[in-house]
Amino acid sequence: MKTIGKDRFGKIIDKSYFPLLVVFALVTLIPVYILVKISISEPVDVLTQHPTFLIHNFTLEHWEKVLTSGRLWPAFTKSFVVATLTAIFAIFIATPASYVISRLPKKVKYIVILTLFFTRMFPNVGIALPISVKFIRWNLMDTYTGLVLAHLIEQLPFITWILVGTFEVIPVDLEKSAMIDGASRIRSLISIVIPIATPGIAVASLFVWLNSWNEFTYALYLSLSENTLPLQVYYYVNRGGFFQTATYATILTIPVALITYALQRYLKSDYLGGAIK
Amino acid sequence: MKKFFQKYHLEILLILPLTLYIMYFTLLPVLTTINLGFINADTNVFSLENYEYLFGRDDFRKAFSNTVIISILGLIMQLTVGLILALILKKTFKGKGFFRALILTPMGVPTIVSGVALLYIFDTQGYLNELIYRVTEGLKYIGIIASSYKFIPIDWASGGIRTLFMIVFADMWKVTPIVTLLLLAGLESISLQVYEASQIDGASKWQTFKNITLPLLKPSITMTVIIRAVDLFRIFELPMILAGKNTPVIATFAFEEYRLYNNPNISGAAATILLVIIMIFVSLYLKYIDKGEGLA
Incomplete structure (x- = not known):
């Protein structure tokens, strides 16, 4: 029992695996999202010093x-x-x-x-x-x-x-x-x-x-x-x-x-x- | 001999097209390339001049070191992330199938497209710089960093280690699902009884991981390392898309020597060097690190 009680590494894992998974899932999805987003965004949203993360000006022009x-x-x-x-x-x-x-x-x-x-x-x-x-x-x-x-x-x-x-x-x-x-x-x-x-x-x-x-x-x-x-x-x-x-x-x-x-x-x-x- | 052919004529007939194809369109070209690399383009005689020429050129030496750095950095990062993900996905929790599907997304994205998507992210005016900018602005607002600080957008593709990191990251993004699945299959083949036994003996999670999971996972790790290393050494598409000319790797160097400068012999020599690196790595890994355990 004593060793199990001291298992700090195990505790960290139990608490952190889910947030970690969410981060990985986000990193996985964001590039795909950005790609599709750029193909349907007006140039104002993209070709600026500060590109937007959300779709502000939707357009099908590029398609x-x-x-x-x-x-x-x-x-x-x-x-x-x-x-x-x-x-x-x-x-x-x-x-x-x-x-x-x-x-x-x-x-x-x-x-x-x-x-x-x-x-x-x-x-x-x-x-x-x-x-x-x-x-x-x-x-x-x-x-x-x-x-x-x-x-x-x-x-x-x-x-x-x-x-x-x-x-x-x-x-x-x-x-x-x-x-x-x-x-x-x-x-x-x-x-x-x-x-x-x-x-x-x-x-x-x-x-x-x-x-x-x-x-x-x-x-x-x-x-x-x-x-x-x-x-x-x-x-x-x-x-x-x-x-x-x-x-x-x-x-x-x-x-x-x-x-x-x-x-x-x-x-x-x-x-x-x-x-x- | 004749008897053998009589007995197995059907088998031979069935396997013949594949064998001939591989001989003529894979083996023969490889031998031709090796041969090309040893022939001087002007005099048409056997010589080592192409290799002397290659290693005398700065950009080839750079391509060489870039390839090695990308491969080593890539292997470390991919195995770490892949192993973490495999360990997480081995647990049972709510929404596991959903997350598994999300994590596998890059498999449905062609390599060249993953290069394009990350091009947008790593652009000087791209989304990563924008994210860093917004974070610094936020930190300024709450007063953690001085308000006089101004974030200068990072030029990721300017060459050097940053560009290599960008390529490694792009490659990692694309192949993490494969690495995860390979390692997950390995994890799932470890019998539950071993874990039960270690639990009864009171082993901590770290002890279990170090002394049970890792050793038993060795065959899977070996296979993953070899498959990934071979692909990393001959990496081609992502440097072509992401880095352009200022960050050559051996494969893009070989392509450009042939296509842009029309030097098939130099290109052949570069490809041969790549082949040798791959063979050396695989045999060294099997001999010293795996010691024949994983592939036996």
């Missing part, structure tokens, strides 16, 4: 300008199409491979997964450099194909990682019993294993879509004149267009925020870090 400028939609389309194609190709290449990896003997599987992990440690700029040199020669600069190929570099190890985890938990016995019933291996794979794995594949492909939608480094290396949405944000940051930047940034964020929110319960550690099991 109208951006939506009608004709510079948004090409970038939006490029980002959207590239992200969608990347997700589709990633599924087709990674699903069969991750199924095989998940059925490997434990030791070999561990080595394969570790190799995938190491490919993610290479600096992007080191991979993007020769890719960019190569794509100039292949005339793939500024094209959808080029960017999809580049985004797959990062996304394939990522999705494989997730899907190995998905396939691992599907019992081998299911396939075996299908094969005893006369199904071929391919047949049992397509009609037994894949349907069970479908939810996992769907979630994984949404994450891939998001990663590609946000991707900046490869897009910067591989675009000369046709920007993606993240590049458009960067372009306005450099030009100093305060309000366009905020508006573009908000547009870029909306799908990400929606999908992330919808997938919240899948945001587990092994999805994020691509855990080593």
